[in-house]
Structure formats: C-alpha cells, structure tokens
Amino acid sequence: MENRTNIIDCTIRDGGLVNNWDFSVEFVQDLYHALNEAGVEYMEIGYKNSPKLLKASEPNPWRFLDDQFLKEVIPEKKNTKLSALVDIGRVDPDDVLPREQSVLDMIRVACYIREVDKGLELVQMFHELGYETALNIMALSSVPENQLIEAFDMVKESPVDVVYIVDSFGSLDPSDIEHQVKKFKGMLPNKKFGIHTHNNMQLAFANTLTAMRNGVNFLDSSVYGMGRAAGNCHTELLVTHIQKASYELKPVLGIIEKHMLDMRQKWEWGYIIPYMISGTLNEHPRVAMAYRDSEDRDKFVEFYDKVTSPEASVAPATK
Amino acid sequence: MENRTNIIDCTIRDGGLVNNWDFSVEFVQDLYHALNEAGVEYMEIGYKNSPKLLKASEPNPWRFLDDQFLKEVIPEKKNTKLSALVDIGRVDPDDVLPREQSVLDMIRVACYIREVDKGLELVQMFHELGYETALNIMALSSVPENQLIEAFDMVKESPVDVVYIVDSFGSLDPSDIEHQVKKFKGMLPNKKFGIHTHNNMQLAFANTLTAMRNGVNFLDSSVYGMGRAAGNCHTELLVTHIQKASYELKPVLGIIEKHMLDMRQKWEWGYIIPYMISGTLNEHPRVAMAYRDSEDRDKFVEFYDKVTSPEASVAPATK
Structure with missing residues (x-):
C-alpha cells in the first residue's frame, strides 16, 4: 500500500446504487482493463454483502461478490487491485476467504458513527485474514463532534489502514473538507486517510483535490461520476489533473465513449x-x-x- | 457599489454565445425579475457591441444592446443593476449614452492582455459617462507574468472599479485561483476584483468560492451554468451557498424549471x-x-x- 496518491474507482459499487448493479460482465472487464491502463490503483468491484442476510430473491453478482465468480471475471489480475465494500449487519464473515485465496485485496467497512465498534470488529477480522482495510464513517456532515471523538478513541487502537472522510450527502465545501481533514489528522496521527465525495453541489472534484492537498491519499471516484444520486468525483478528472507519471486519461475516455454515454441515457445521476x-x-x-x-x-x-x-x-x- | 459580495449573472451575455442570443423578451424579463427576487446584484443583459462594426446582417438585440429597446424590456428597474460587456474594436463610443440617460449601470470591457491599453481607454470613457466599470482580462491562464506586470502598471492609473480574473479556458483549479488572486491584490492594492470562471473541469463553483474567500467580491455566474462550451459557475449554487441574508434560491429554481430545462434540451453547454x-x-x-x-x-x-x-x-x- 503506497503512501502516495491512490485512486479507488467506485463505478461498480457506488454506480450500482443507480442501476441496481445491472452491469454486464463485459462492462466490468472493460472497466478493469481501462482502469489498469489508466494507472488507477484500486477498483471497487462491488459489495461483499450476504444475499441471505439481505433476503435477496434474485442474483446480483456485484452486490453479493463471490470469489469463484470474480476469478472467472478477472482471471488475470494486473496492477489495479480489487476492493469490496461491506455494510454492518449485512456481511456474513463465513463468506470471506483468507486474502491469499481471494482476488480481493482490500475490504472496506461502511458504518454510521453509532456502529463504529461493530465496524472495527469487522476490520479486525478482515485484517487478520490478510486484507488491506478501510473504515468509511458515513454521513460525516451530521456527526456531532463528541461522538466523533469517542469513535476516534476506538479507531486509534484498531489495525485499520485507511480512515475515510465520507461526504454522503454532498453537503460539504472545500473549507469544510480542509477543516475535517485537519481534525482527522490531528486525532489519528498514525493513520492514512481517504475521501469519498458526492457531487450534489458540483464540489466533488474540488473537495477531493482539497483533501489531497491536505494529505489525504486515498481518493474515491467513479468514471463519468456514476454514483448514487448526484454521483461522485469523476475518475477522468483525477487521472488527468493529478501529477503522477502512471496516470493516463485515454483509457478512461475510451470507457466513457464505449459505455457511459449510453448508460447515462438509460440511468440518471449527476448534477440535478x-x-x-x-x-x-x-x-x-x-x-x-x-x-x-x-x-x-x-x-x-x-x-x-x-x-x-x-x-x-x-x-x-x-x- | 458595495464592498460585499456581488453576483453578476451572465446568463444572457455568456449564454448567448451558446444560442446566438436566441432569447425571447419574455425569458429576459422573467430572468430579470427572478434575479431581483433572488437578491442578485447585477444582470449582464448582453453585449453592447456595434452591429455596423461587426457587419451584422440580422438584428440581435442582446448582442447589440440598444437603450431604447432595453427601456421597453425593463420599464421599471428594481434592485438588480444592469451591466453590458463590450469588446475592443467592436464597440462604437457614439452608441453609448451617459449613464443617467441609460438603463445600464455598469459597462465591462473584455480584452486580451495585448489590448489592455485600448481597454483602459474605453474604461476611461465609460467612467466619464458615469458608469461603473470593469476590465476583464481574458485567457489569464496563458498570460506571461511579465506582460501581466506591464498591464497592471497601466491598470493602476485607471479609474476602473473592478479588475477581473477570467478563466476563459476553464483550466485553472482552486490553487491556481488563490495564487492569481493574491498576485492581483498584491499588485493592485486599491482595486476591487472580480472572478469569471468556466466549468470545463467542474471547478467553476469551487474556483469562485476560492476567489471569494480570498477577497474577490464580484462573482460572475449563469443560471444553470448557461455559458459558452462548458458554461459558467451556476447562479443557483452561489445564491444558496453564500451567507447573505438577501439571497433567495427559490426564484432561481423557478427560472430553471420554467425555462432552462427546455433550453438545455435545445442547446448544449456544461460538463462535456x-x-x-x-x-x-x-x-x-x-x-x-x-x-x-x-x-x-x-x-x-x-x-x-x-x-x-x-x-x-x-x-x-x-x-
């Protein structure tokens, strides 16, 4: 895991909240290859929640990631690592193989502030299975300061690799982000940090740049911004704007041209x-x-x- | 002219570059009333260039503003002031009435760096006619530092009220804007400053906020971002986000709902x-x-x- 900038492309995971994960295997494979060529460090390929716990009546492979299926989709891993998100109470620990038997590299745990203890239990387990881990505390803009301080006391003791600042409602501006990053860094001096933004006020990219300039080095984004409601920071903006020799815009343009324009006609996200x-x-x-x-x-x-x-x-x- | 934040809505002027100023009188009147109710301080109602100098073969009332026509369109001025833009070599000084005989309050002069001397001659003339004035130096992102310093030496001596930082190509990010604002303020300590942004990289709003936080208080925007190519900072984002008791979002939402959705179907602008x-x-x-x-x-x-x-x-x- 690098100390430098890492982009985590969330097109499949957060974009799946737009279209109920109605992504073809071809699209997911095209996206993986494009992200790899673009130099994007991680691809979040879906949720690893449990269909049993969610009482799902239909298969949904990107919502309920299965290692055997994933190995068929991505038979040959390249530089881009794979990540999955899990929710508290929706993931069955028995579904998660040790990392060396899985194509996944990172498991991220999403939780609300009141569930941080449960989130950190999962983090501990995934850490012991060998995964890189992240804790994504959602709806940060509505969290009272004292609850955040209590949560950080627990986070400090955890092996979690990356702690995320998540602007779930797309309500923060660059000044807010700067303030939050400084607070997180001050209270958790030994952790790495990530940023996950939504584009409700057309600030997702600017907020992500602000976080990066303040030392956050895990940056979430989606190709063409595809994510719930207003969508996310756009992957193509990060790869073209951030100075890193390995980033290439063209492969991401190829995905937008081949897939995203049609998808945007079919499903709605963005500045609305x-x-x-x-x-x-x-x-x-x-x-x-x-x-x-x-x-x-x-x-x-x-x-x-x-x-x-x-x-x-x-x-x-x-x- | 206030020292506090002023929004200059450029929907008609910059948006006209999208649709060749194909705006109905009804739309312009609706927009004026909405901006007034929203507390927007200025409306740039078009260009005051000369149809003769541009050898125009067809009438184009918002491109070639005429005082008599404007008085029919806006028979009763309210709080929102009116502004017009002129280009070097395209404006006929004989077309410009003294301010007390005009419905216009401000005339802004757009120029490239090599024409700043000509721009300031026009500014001087409009100033003597009683108008508030602004100088908009375009394509700032391509201006060499030494040329900017030379230009500022002339600007210092001018009566111009507002000097604009214009990101014509939409290529600047918030760090660039902060740098430019500090440079402008350092070299022109007695001037007010304005910012005009384009949204090519989804940074128009963030760049405008950055400029504001660094002391710029004339903020250009367009309703629903309507402006050339990627468009401008969105007026609705400024009125909802900036803390000023007089700003109201709802009238701007009304214009978007009534007019802009259809216009966006007919004409193209925005993040493309x-x-x-x-x-x-x-x-x-x-x-x-x-x-x-x-x-x-x-x-x-x-x-x-x-x-x-x-x-x-x-x-x-x-x-």
Whole structure:
C-alpha cells in the first residue's frame, strides 16, 4: 500500500446504487482493463454483502461478490487491485476467504458513527485474514463532534489502514473538507486517510483535490461520476489533473465513449436540481431520489417548498 | 457599489454565445425579475457591441444592446443593476449614452492582455459617462507574468472599479485561483476584483468560492451554468451557498424549471468530455465546439488524439 496518491474507482459499487448493479460482465472487464491502463490503483468491484442476510430473491453478482465468480471475471489480475465494500449487519464473515485465496485485496467497512465498534470488529477480522482495510464513517456532515471523538478513541487502537472522510450527502465545501481533514489528522496521527465525495453541489472534484492537498491519499471516484444520486468525483478528472507519471486519461475516455454515454441515457445521476437542494440542506438524497422517480420530477420549486416546510422536519423517517 | 459580495449573472451575455442570443423578451424579463427576487446584484443583459462594426446582417438585440429597446424590456428597474460587456474594436463610443440617460449601470470591457491599453481607454470613457466599470482580462491562464506586470502598471492609473480574473479556458483549479488572486491584490492594492470562471473541469463553483474567500467580491455566474462550451459557475449554487441574508434560491429554481430545462434540451453547454479535455490542456474550447458540431461529436479518444498530436501544435489558427 503506497503512501502516495491512490485512486479507488467506485463505478461498480457506488454506480450500482443507480442501476441496481445491472452491469454486464463485459462492462466490468472493460472497466478493469481501462482502469489498469489508466494507472488507477484500486477498483471497487462491488459489495461483499450476504444475499441471505439481505433476503435477496434474485442474483446480483456485484452486490453479493463471490470469489469463484470474480476469478472467472478477472482471471488475470494486473496492477489495479480489487476492493469490496461491506455494510454492518449485512456481511456474513463465513463468506470471506483468507486474502491469499481471494482476488480481493482490500475490504472496506461502511458504518454510521453509532456502529463504529461493530465496524472495527469487522476490520479486525478482515485484517487478520490478510486484507488491506478501510473504515468509511458515513454521513460525516451530521456527526456531532463528541461522538466523533469517542469513535476516534476506538479507531486509534484498531489495525485499520485507511480512515475515510465520507461526504454522503454532498453537503460539504472545500473549507469544510480542509477543516475535517485537519481534525482527522490531528486525532489519528498514525493513520492514512481517504475521501469519498458526492457531487450534489458540483464540489466533488474540488473537495477531493482539497483533501489531497491536505494529505489525504486515498481518493474515491467513479468514471463519468456514476454514483448514487448526484454521483461522485469523476475518475477522468483525477487521472488527468493529478501529477503522477502512471496516470493516463485515454483509457478512461475510451470507457466513457464505449459505455457511459449510453448508460447515462438509460440511468440518471449527476448534477440535478433536487440533489443540489438536498446537498445544500445537508440531507440524505432519498427524498430527492423518490421525487425524481415521480411525475413531479421537474417541479423544483414545489420540491424545495416541500423539503423546507416545517412539516418536513417532523418526519425523520423520510430523511 | 458595495464592498460585499456581488453576483453578476451572465446568463444572457455568456449564454448567448451558446444560442446566438436566441432569447425571447419574455425569458429576459422573467430572468430579470427572478434575479431581483433572488437578491442578485447585477444582470449582464448582453453585449453592447456595434452591429455596423461587426457587419451584422440580422438584428440581435442582446448582442447589440440598444437603450431604447432595453427601456421597453425593463420599464421599471428594481434592485438588480444592469451591466453590458463590450469588446475592443467592436464597440462604437457614439452608441453609448451617459449613464443617467441609460438603463445600464455598469459597462465591462473584455480584452486580451495585448489590448489592455485600448481597454483602459474605453474604461476611461465609460467612467466619464458615469458608469461603473470593469476590465476583464481574458485567457489569464496563458498570460506571461511579465506582460501581466506591464498591464497592471497601466491598470493602476485607471479609474476602473473592478479588475477581473477570467478563466476563459476553464483550466485553472482552486490553487491556481488563490495564487492569481493574491498576485492581483498584491499588485493592485486599491482595486476591487472580480472572478469569471468556466466549468470545463467542474471547478467553476469551487474556483469562485476560492476567489471569494480570498477577497474577490464580484462573482460572475449563469443560471444553470448557461455559458459558452462548458458554461459558467451556476447562479443557483452561489445564491444558496453564500451567507447573505438577501439571497433567495427559490426564484432561481423557478427560472430553471420554467425555462432552462427546455433550453438545455435545445442547446448544449456544461460538463462535456471534449470541453473537459480542452480545459485540462489549457486551450480555447473552439476546436472542441467544432467537434461537438460534427458527426464525430462523441468520439472522445479520437478527439484527444487529435488535440494532443504533435501536428495539433503547429496549427495555432485552430487553437
């Protein structure tokens, strides 16, 4: 694991939240080869959650990664490492092989602040199985300072390699990111840090650059920004802008040209006004996503009135 | 003219470069009222260039602003002031009335670095006619340091109110902007500053925020980003994000909902791969714009090869 900049492309994992992981094997293989040629260090190829625990009725290979299947998809690993994300309570530890028997290199654990203890138990287990590990504390913009301090006391003692700053709601700006990075670094002087952004306010790339300039060296992104709601920082922007001899833009352009334009026609993500509004209000995009699925999808003023009305704040279940 | 933040909405002026100023009077009136309700301080309602000097064969009211026509469009001025842009060699001084006879409040002069002397002559004249003035030095990212220093020596002596940092090619990032702002402020301690950005690398909003945090208080933007090629910083992002009691997002959402979605279907601007490439290469978007007008519009790899080939650099006329 390098101390320098590492890009983790999350197109399959976070983009799968847009299209229920409706990615062909051909696309995933094309993407792996392109990312490898582009010099991208990691590809997050999906979730390694348990279909049993999620009571899934249909197969969903990128949501429920299986080592045997992955070996068929990527029979020959190249420089780009593979990563998977797991959620607390959704991963079955018995599904996870020791790293030397797996094509996965890194397992990242996503958790909310109240579950950091459970998250760190999983981290410990994956660490012992030989994986690189990361802890992604979600919805950071809504975490009270004292809870973060308590969580960091536990994180300090953990073998976790990378601690992520996750702007789940796309509500942070570069000043906020700088503040958060300095806080994380001050409280966890011996850890590496990562940044995962959403593009609700067109700040995902700028926030990622700000984090990098402040010493964060694991940078999440997706090709053409494909990720839930407003999407993520764009992989093509990172590989063209960051000064690193191994990065090449052209292979990523090839993927956008061959696949992403059609996918963007079929599925929606990116800078879309209701997502901008949820970002600016520091709210989960799920209300906006439901609105975009309704026939009122372009009634922006009505949407704004709805989410800023006093009634909106008494219905936490929809937030 | 306030010392605090001022937004100058350029939707008509820069957006006109997208659609040859094919804006209805109704749209311009709706926009003026919305910007006024949103608390936006200025609306740049077009160019005040001369149809004679440009040998224009057809009327184009927002490109060749006429005071009598403007008074019919905006019979009652409200808080939002009106601005016009002029180009060196394209404006006829005889067309410009004294400010008290005009609905315009500010005239901005766009020039390249080699024309700063001519630009300042125009500024002097508009200043004497009573207008607020700005000098917009274009293509800053390609200006050699010594030429900038020479230009500033002239600017210092001028009555110009606002000196603009213009990222014409959308090639600057927040670090670059911070560097430029500090340089401008250091060399012109008695001037106010403005920022005009393009969104080729999704950095227009972040660059504008960076400029603001470094003391720039004239911020150009366009509703839904409508401006040439990749477009500009989005007005809706500024009014929702900047802490100023008078700013209101809702009127801008109304304009987007009523007009901009349809306009975006009809005309193209925004984050589009060839514009991202021209931004990252620090080049004028005109080659990319021509490509987008051709049947090869989505051949991104071919476009990239073309503009990065050794031959590309021997054809300055197409750059």
